[in-house]
Amino acid sequence: MGQTAFERIAARVRDVGAPVVLGLDPRPDRMPPSFRDGVDGVRRFHSRLLELIGDLVVAVKPQIAFFEAFGEDGLRAWADTCALVKERDLVVIGDVKRGDIGSTAEAYAKVHFRWADILTVHPLLGDDSIEPFLRPCRDEGKGIFLLCATSNPGWSRFQAIEDRDGVPLWARIAEAIEEWNASCPSHAGYGPVGAVVGATHPEILARVRELAPSAWLLLPGVGAQGATIEEVLSACDTNGLGALVPVSRGIASCFDPEDPDWETKVRQGAEALVAAARKPVDAHRSED
Template sequence: MKSLIIDKLYKRVSERGVVCVGLDTSLDYIPEFIKSGRSAKDAIVEFNKAIIDKTEDVASCFKVQIAYYEALGIEGLIAYKETLEYLREKDLIIIADIKRGDIAATAKMYAKAHFEGDFEADFITLNPYMGMDSIEPYLDYIKDGNKGIFSLVRTSNSGALDIEYIKDKDGNNVYDIVGEKVLKMGLEFKGDSGYTPLGGVIGCTHIEEGASIRNRLKEMFFLIPGYGAQGGKAEDVALYLNNGNGGVVNSSRGILLAYKKANRPEKDFAICAREEAIRMRDEIREACNR
């Protein structure tokens, strides 16, 4: 069975570059002229649509972090739903950043909630540190090739050292063990691109083992956080890619707040987001070609 969604993402990266636009939209990020006279829900949706319209041809996918929407209650979740609908209307690839991690019937309900209905996405993020049986309930949605996951493996935060770097008796880090288990689980669903739809979240802020991780997880597609605001550089990202593909690189604040960093008028927020996405894409491409 071919994993069509991972092949589609691979093709989008080939065509549009590795940039994943993070719609981690806080009300604080939104220009006053958009918020004026609008509800929080309408302001968020208006802002997100403008960002999407200006970046869709220079981004491979969009990652929507659900916490920013949940924090606003029902109104925020409606904004989340409408943002996902807009992305689907445009045939853009959605990663729902939900980081769920539970087992059995509860995991099945999470799968139903985020692979069907109002909150449907193409990929979701999962936390496997409760065990591999926390991923198994999602596999029914993976088998038809239209859905995928990104499992936390080696994250970009400093706290990754607390657990993910613990070594077993053979000297393997916990993240190595988790990554190999996720990869093995996904191999039977590998697509024409050579990658499985069970991808991994691999932060680019710890670069010492970058080449080793990429080599050990050859058939795993990476969601790469840590670029920009968290300190990751283009040359760091390049370590985790295969000839400029095999992963997407998320940027949220760097793109959404580009207008503030550039000290440009608020009305230019979407144009600045596009310029930053292009700058980021080209910088990473150049690093991969060195």
């Protein structure tokens, strides 16, 4: 086994200097007119985005639901997009949010790890639902991000429920992540099981970092949902590792689709995000 998925991400973070992840949520109405010819347009648009800004991001996170909306051809476009990302030697974070019991979880892991290096997973069905995803992490260098405290408005109805000891569900998930990582190989102090924590919850983010110091954190919510990069990158360690900021609309849709100069806008938007991310990472490093 060569480098694990998270080792490759760590190397990219060191090279780029900022932990920005490109999110791909293909919506034709947000693409330039020349790309609005169905799944072929999606493929070409994603290929062009990677040409424009692939050097600025550390991984790419395609969201499978937007591909599934195109039907059978959309799943082919999903596979093609993952292949395009891998051709550029970037890690694919498959945003699939799967989770089920026993053999069904095994099937999910088998099919989605065919294309992705890291998957987003629901943890609520417990250990037996996670084990099928852990085996490829141990044996093949794959990774998973477990939903912990998400960034959507209704997150707290269930994720913030406290048990008889007064501990919220999100904290129990963070504790479990630390346990699962203890059963897996680690690199630079991090295991293959990470946590999805909304960048909109800075206090929870700090606590999850305490409860799961071995977890990479995926921090959605920067930009369109109101959080700033400066607020969340305190979760990085003094080497700038341990936290990733996925951005979709702030890069792939940061332009007027009718603007003939959209490519310049995409490049400028990505450069601005990376520059903003480098500042808190550099400041955090200087504190060491």
